[in-house]
Amino acid sequence: MSAIQFEKNADNIVILTLDSPNQSANTMNADFRAALAETVEKLKADEQIAGIIFCSAKKTFFAGGDLDELIQVQPEQASDFFQMVEGMKAQLRYIETRGIPVVAALNGTALGGGWELALGCHHRIALNDPKTRFGLPEVTLGLLPGGGGIVRMVRLLGLQTAFPFLIEGKQFGVEKALSLGLIHDTADSADEMLQKAINWIQAHPKSQQPFDVKGYKIPGGDPKHPAVAQMLAIAPAILRDKTKGCYPAPEAIMSAAVEGAQVDVDTALTIESRYFTYLATGQVSKNMIGTFWHGLNAIKSGASRPQNIPQWQAKKVGILGAGMMGAGIAYAAAIKGIAVILKDVAIENAEKGKAYSQKLLDKKVAQGRMTAEKRDQILARITPTASTADLAGCDLIIEAVFENQQLKAQVTQEAEGYLTADGVMASNTSTLPISGLAQAAKDQSRFIGLHFFSPVDKMQLVEIIKGQNTNRETVAKAYDFVQQIGKTPIVVNDSRGFFTSRVFGTFVQEGLRMLAEGIHPAKIEMAALKAGMPVGPLAIQDEVSLTLSEHVAAETRKALQAEGKERPRSGADEVIETMIHQFNRKGKAAGAGFYDYPEGGKKSLWEGLSYWKKEQTVDEQELIDRFLFVQSLDTLRCLEEGVLESVVDGNVGSIFGIGFAPWTGGALQFLNQYGLKDALNRAQALEQRYGERFAPPQLLKDKVAQGEQI
CATH class of the missing domain: 3.90.226.10 (2-enoyl-CoA Hydratase; Chain A, domain 1)
Structure with a gap:
């Protein structure tokens, strides 16, 4: 025909x-x-x-x-x-x-x-x-x-x-x-x-x-x-x-x-x-078509979803914690027609969390993109509460409280009993291992990680983290829920920092290491932008807050010591500690970090960063390569270790979760398009100069030897 x-x-x-x-x-x-x-x-x-x-x-x-x-x-x-x-x-x-x-x-x-x-x-x-x-x-x-x-x-x-x-x-x-x-x-x-x-x-x-x-x-x-x-x-x-x-x-x-x-x-x-x-x-179009078309379509069609499990829809979702993340998840669910119970310790906090949705929806109405009637229908789906009993009948409960294992265990135990018989308990942690958090649950097979990104209304990706005992039905339900609210799911296995937080950390840390080496902060930020990252590492660190990074590093060190392992201190740790304890600069929320934030004015790099400055000439391409390779090699390690189960999830997750340079097609495709043999040589040269974080994983050596792509 x-x-x-x-x-x-x-x-x-x-x-x-x-x-x-x-x-x-x-x-x-x-x-x-x-x-x-x-x-x-x-x-x-x-x-x-x-x-x-x-x-x-x-x-x-x-x-x-x-x-x-x-x-x-x-x-x-x-x-x-x-x-x-x-x-x-x-x-x-x-x-x-x-x-x-x-x-x-x-x-x-x-x-x-x-x-x-x-x-x-x-x-x-x-x-x-x-x-x-x-x-x-x-x-x-x-x-x-x-x-x-x-x-x-x-x-x-x-x-x-x-x-x-x-x-x-x-x-x-x-x-x-x-x-x-x-x-x-x-x-x-x-x-x-x-x-x-x-x-x-x-x-x-x-x-x-x-x-x-x-x-x-x-x-x-x-x-x-x-x-x-x-x-x-x-x-x-x-x-x-x-x-x-x-x-x-x-x-x-x-x-x-x-x-x-x-x-x-x-x-x-x-x-x-x-x-x-x-x-x-040209190569750039091939990178982008491969990930933004074929990769995203594979995920949409359920490439990482366990097979032969019936499709599922959440009808009532409970959210524990009405802070920025909890409020954002509530909005994402309610706008897609799902009833939401937004719980916090005080009703005022829960109401404030609902007001976040009101603000976003009011803006749509003011722009003529939504009717007032539609806005009111969406808001009516969010029930703010301080009572745990209101969670009764939820088929999915997501805790989104502060990154503290004891607190997360407490709210999980309080809420889990109100789930429906086959309901799912999820944690929106960004770094804490899911298998550890799952120990607080009565039924670990129905416990899973749902890592949303901030701000939830704008960020498309959700990282689904399987605990050691999470069953296939729970993974499928989590996948279906993420798609139900119009977001893109990737599925990873449990480990500290999972995939996105772990690899994102290497980008920020590399920027801080460069500062500790005496490289001019403006050169660091510009090299990251020229690599294709949306924001420089110092600006990102300010957004995350230096105190939170110090807290996460301390918690990680403590957890590793309990396992008999060590987390060696780096130049990045020293920069964070000096900024907080010597200069009292804790990040954007505190009004001062690597950048100054004048009221009503444009932010600019803080002059005091000259504390680390050393006179030296630095090749910009070297800085660009460090940013791209440190993330790509760690993504490959995630694949090698089984944290990532597919190349597609690695490429899509790196772009939509951590802002890895979209022109590359993702952190794994970056290595493919660089040429794996050339990438291996470059990684070895960077390892020799800067240390083991650039050491090429065995998987890279194997692929080069076999003449295959990742």
Whole structure:
């Protein structure tokens, strides 16, 4: 069956129905390309055609490019790939410039290549559906819109208006598309939409794109226009400040847009194809497609969930502790329709925790993103209380109290008896071993770790930690709950710090060690940003608070001593202790840490950090490598030790949990894309210079010897 069904009606209007075989959505795969070539030949052979309508047989209009194909394109195939892209664009351009009216009947979402196909039509009609999304999100996968999206968006909207949709990949709905003039009409049913398309064709027997009309001017002016030239003079610097040079796609998009705006449409399309080929054959797009598309889809489909266990839904969730984490979890559950009992020692604290949800929801109402009625419905699901008895009938209870083993044991014992017969008891600890916490529970098989990240309303990841005695049903229920509240689960085995907290600690500690070595703090922070981390280690340490880090280090040392092990002191420990006890600088919450926090002003690095300064020249790449390798090697150790059970969980968890450089595709993919043999050599060089934290795990040596990837 062809991916494009060709039908000509009695009025000589050709209806092209997109219907990719053996797929739930239409994509620009080999089937589509073959069908498009065949369709164009049929169109060329028929002079009587009065107009063309593109519509879809799927639930959505068109999903975009075939990422399974794109991830495989190698640099040596660049020429063939470029010719293939150019050939497909030429066929679409033939349809666009034939002179007869072409209409896109958009029955649902059109993203990436699907939106580009729609932009190649003269008239666009969409079904009225608030769930429909349009846009060009290719940049989020390290690519650019290679099917004419840059060229047409720039010509229809102007450079300045088009940039956020191209460079940031912003998606938009039907209403926004109407206001931008990108959608021309709407319909309430597929039949009405088709009739409107036919009517428009009959009313416009000759048609062409506005930008193909002689004398057409790009809205706002081309790059030579004074106002546009002024914007373009600073735009690359602003972009570089955001990307830190780690992401080639936004820069390639800006280049293709600006260069394309200075030439005719066909030349602009070729410029776009060249940049698209450069990105598609590059490593960064492969890293990002592998994790942000294939990896996330694997997790969504239950890759780490125990198999053959029925799906489960939480109906009533109890949360112990209404501080920032507990309040955030309450909001995440309530907004997804789950009844929440928010318990604290005092009703005032519990009410304050509920007020956090009120604040977030009020903001949505003020922005017009939610009705007041909907807000009130969500808030009504949260019951603040100081009474443990109110937890009766909960099928999941999550304790989110202070990181203290005795306190966590106490609240677990108080609450566990109120669970339903097959209910789950969970701890939102970030560092304490789950098997130790589970000892307070009557039934350890139904005890699990659910490590949320702060702020819960923004952070997508939840780390599910299996204790030694946690059963498979409990893991499956935890996985289902995390997905029920719209978050991304990864599953790890128990150990101190689990995966995310442990590896995140290596990043912050490396920054503190650099400071102890006398490296300028601004160089440390900038190297972390240039590595691709969202925030520098000193800024992060201030957010976490130095006193909390000192407390965790002391608790860890005590626990290890009880096991007959030692935690050697490092330069990082000395920096923390000096900051707290000598300089009384405890972090952002205390108003002073590695940064100064002037009231109403911008934070800046504290001048007193010169206490550690030594005159030395440091290679920035060396600092960047230290940040990336210290985390990647420890992630590999987690895999080797069985803390991590899958590479996918390691890559997704490192990006969404600890902010590991997204351009790499994750901490394990960083080593793959570096080249495992080169990574082994680099790790050994770093170990020789800085110590055993850079020692390559045996697993890395084995993979190099076997010629395999991680």
